[in-house]
Amino acid sequence: MPSINYKDEIIKVILLKIAIIILLFSSPVYAINIISNITADTASLSVNELRRIYSMRQAHWKNGTPIVVYVLASKSPLHQKFCKEQLRLFPYQLDRIWNKLTFSGYGVAPIEVASESELIKAIKSTKGAIGYVENLSEAKDVNVIKVTE
Template sequence: MIKAIIRYLLQLIYFVYILGAAPSALADQEYNVIVHPDVVEKNLSVNTLRAIFGMRMQTWPDGTKIRVFVLPDEAPLHQKFSKGMLRVFPYQLRAAWDRLVFSGIGHAPISVASPEEMQEKVSSTPGAIGYLWKNNIHRGVDVLQVQR
């Protein structure tokens, strides 16, 4: 009896644990994080994504340089990505980049003017990461799964 209860409880804990840890792909969004096809990582946590777009994490685990591409601060997709995915206000991201650039301890991301340029740059730059509206994504880039 006691054994059964313990087994049940263990299973329950296991089940809850699996539920909690299961990667919940963001189904409802209209945009994706994209990377250059040579980037080995196809799966990242939001936390890692924050470190990347905060320009604090500079290399992929295999040692290659991470090259971050962003749309202008006022672009609707940038606002959406920044607030919805990274949970940071665009002005905070800009402030963080300025602190890195003007004290010399980091880099600014590379600005692109349009979704077309985003597609072109990410597909042609090794180690590149960026984001695009789903219907702007073409061959030449890989879509990255983000786990929360």
């Protein structure tokens, strides 16, 4: 009859319990999704195109529709994540670009909304609008844009 090593079995049970606790109490991780109003009619954008749109250097979609940019507040964790992961810029760099355009009179800053749900509503109701969300479950009747290299 084989002998049972109780120390190994106890360690396995403890590790299993720790793993279950971590899974139960960790928050889900969502990817950032770029969404637009269905009038934008584009399936993908390169990182450079997305950066041009958010730095307000590209004003129209390929079909000629004016682009309306929506963002969350600069201090928002989602906005900061969007800047770093999608635009590959720091939020303060984007703020500087917008401030320079606004104060020089050569452009306007994007439209800031208070929450992700407000952003989704604005995207749905504004022709040519673009924005970003973390959770697509609320984002119905919008165009989801794939970001490519």
